Amino acid sequence: MADTSGSVGVVAPFVLEFNDPLELSGGDVLPGFELIVETYGELNDNASNAVLICHALSGNHHAAGYHQPDDRKPGWWDSMIGPGKPIDTSRLYVVSLNNLGGCDGSTGPRSVNPETGKPYGASFPQVRVSDWVRVQKLAAERLGISRWAAVIGGSLGGMQALQWSVDYPDWVEHCVILAAAPDLTAQNIAFNEIARNAITSDPDWHDGDYLEQSANPDRGLALARMVGHLTYMSAEGLSDRFGRSLLDPENDNPEHALFQVESYLRYQGGQFSSRFDANTYLLMTRALDHFDIAHGFDGDLSLALAGTRAAFLVISFSSDWRFSPARSEEIVDALIANGRSVTYANIDSNAGHDGFLLDIPHYRRLFSAWMSRVAA
C-alpha cells in the first residue's frame, strides 16, 4: 500500500455534465460536454479557499493522491499538493480537471460525437487556451465557486493561469505561473511541428480516424513524445544522468550498441503512446503554438496585462531552454510596468523545463512561503 503521509490519500474523480451547446472561440459548437474533476481538501463556508490547478500538455485531472490504495504512483503533482505541502489541502480546496479535448475522461477526440454515434477523432474542434479558461469557469460555478484564491499552472498550465488573470481579473486573487511564456518562439513551434509530423506520418494515423480503423499511431506518438521529452530536459541534466554510458558496456559495436539515453527515450515514448491520444496531442500542441496573450493588444504585453488584478508568483528554471527564464522575465516586466504585486525567482536547477514538476528544495520553500499568504 502506498505511503499516504502528507498525502491527500485515496481520491475519486467525478464527472460534471454540461448539456448546453458550447461555442468555441474558433466558431465551432460542441453540443454538450463532460469534464472529469478531482478535488482535494474542503471548500470553506464562504468559498474563499478554492484553488485551481491547470495542467500542461500531457497532464490530467489526477494531480494528487491515489486512485487505488495500491497504486504504484500518485497523481502528477503529488509532491506539491497535500496536507502541509505548498498547496496545502488542510486549508485549501483544490480543484483539478482534465481539459476539454483531453483524453483522460473529459470530452475530447476519443469521445463519441452524439450527432454521428462515432468517435470525434480528427473532427473534434480545435480548442484554444481561452476556451479552456472559460470552461474551467463553468466548472467552478458548478462547484459553488465564484472566485479563486489562486489559479496555478506550469508550462501550458501557466499560460492558462495567465489567461485567467487577463480574462477574468475579478476571479483571480493569486496567480502562479511556472516555467511558462507569453507565447511560443519559432523554435518551440518548430519542435511541435516535428512532433505533429511524426504522428501524421504514421500509416496508422488514418487522417486522425484511427479509432474507427481499430488502429493507433503508436510509433508516431512515441516519436512525438521522444522529441517533446528531450526538449523538457536540459543538456546538463542529460549528461549528469546518462553521460555516454552504454546499456550493455560489453557491446560497443556501433551497429547494435545502445546508449542508455537512447533506451530511456525509447521507453518514455512507448509508455506515452500506450496512454495518450494522438488527436489530443495535436490539439494541445496547436493550442500552445497559437497561444499569444498579447494578441489583440498589438503585441504589447504590458498593455495585455494592464487589466489584471491578481498578485503573481512567477518562477522559471535556470536550465529550461524550452521556456527560458528570459520569457518569464518578459511576463514579470510587463506586470511590474502595470504596478502589480509580483514575486519572481529563477530556480537554479539542471532539470530543464521539467523542473516545475520536481521537488527542488529551493523551489518548494519559495512556493510554500508564497502560498501561505493565499486564503490565509
Next chain:
Amino acid sequence: MADTSGSVGVVAPFVLEFNDPLELSGGDVLPGFELIVETYGELNDNASNAVLICHALSGNHHAAGYHQPDDRKPGWWDSMIGPGKPIDTSRLYVVSLNNLGGCDGSTGPRSVNPETGKPYGASFPQVRVSDWVRVQKLAAERLGISRWAAVIGGSLGGMQALQWSVDYPDWVEHCVILAAAPDLTAQNIAFNEIARNAITSDPDWHDGDYLEQSANPDRGLALARMVGHLTYMSAEGLSDRFGRSLLDPENDNPEHALFQVESYLRYQGGQFSSRFDANTYLLMTRALDHFDIAHGFDGDLSLALAGTRAAFLVISFSSDWRFSPARSEEIVDALIANGRSVTYANIDSNAGHDGFLLDIPHYRRLFSAWMSRVAA
C-alpha cells in the same frame, strides 16, 4: 550562367578505385571500394600545398565550384574555397572527397555488393571516424600526397580533422577544427536517436532494404532531417528569421494555419529526403555518436592529444547549442596542456551550428589570416 569570379569555376569529380580488401575497425571487410573526389588548384612540385576538406553528416565531395556552368548553386563550401578565399586555390591544392558509406558517389549502402549483385543497403558495414581518416590517407597517397599542409573540417568533419592529428601526426602540419567536439553529449545522441527512429519507423524502411523493394523511407528521412536541421539553428536565429509569422496571415485558424517556420522545416525535410540515403544517414549518425577521441586514453582528452604535432585553429560559434563553445574549449585546453600552438575564437553569431558553413565576416577574416600561414 553562374558568377565564377573568385570561384574555382566548373569542376569535374573523378573516381579512385581501390581493389584491395579493406578491413574496417569494427572487423568487417569490404572487398574493395571507390571514392569520388574533387580537387581545386594545382599540386606543387614538392606536394607541400595539399589541403584536405573533411565533410560533415550530409556533405559530400562537391565543396566548391560548379558541375555545370548553369548550376543554380555552387558546392557546399564555395564561400570559403576559391582563388583569394580563405582556402585559397591560387596557391593551395584542395582535395575533397565523399566519405566511405556516403551516398554521393563513393561506395556506400546504395552501391552494389559485388558478392551478392544487390545493393548493400542495411548490410553495408558500420564505419567509424578513424576508418574515414585511414581511407582518406589511401586517397592522398594515390594522389601523390604524403603530408597535408592542412586538414580542415566542421562538425563531423572537424572530428575527422582531430582524428587525423592523433592518428597520423606526421601527416598534419595544420589542423582546422570548426564547430566540433571531442565526443557527443547525451543530448546530441538523443537527437540522433530520434532521427534514426523516424527513419526506421517509416513503413517504407523495409529493414533498410528499401531499394530492393523500389521504396524509399521519404517521410522518415524528412522527419530526421527536420530534427537535425532544427538543432543546427539557434533559437535566436529562428526568432529573427521567422518569429511567429504565419504563412498566410489571413488564415489564423489553428487547425489549418501554418507558421512560416513550419513550412520552412517541411521544405527542408522534403528536399533532403529526395537526395540523401537513409542507410547513410544512420551510418553517419552512428559514427558521430560513437566518436570519442579520448576513448582508449581513459577518457583523458589531454592524454589523447599528447601525440599531436600540428598547429591548430579551433573555432566555435556563440549560439551553437549542438556543439557548444564549451566543447571546443575542451579541445583547446587539452591542446594547450600539451604545449601545442592553438588559435581559438568563439565567433559571435546567431546562426547556431550552421555558422561554420556561412560567410560571417569576422569568421572569414580570422580564417583567412590564419590560412595565409599554411604552405606560405
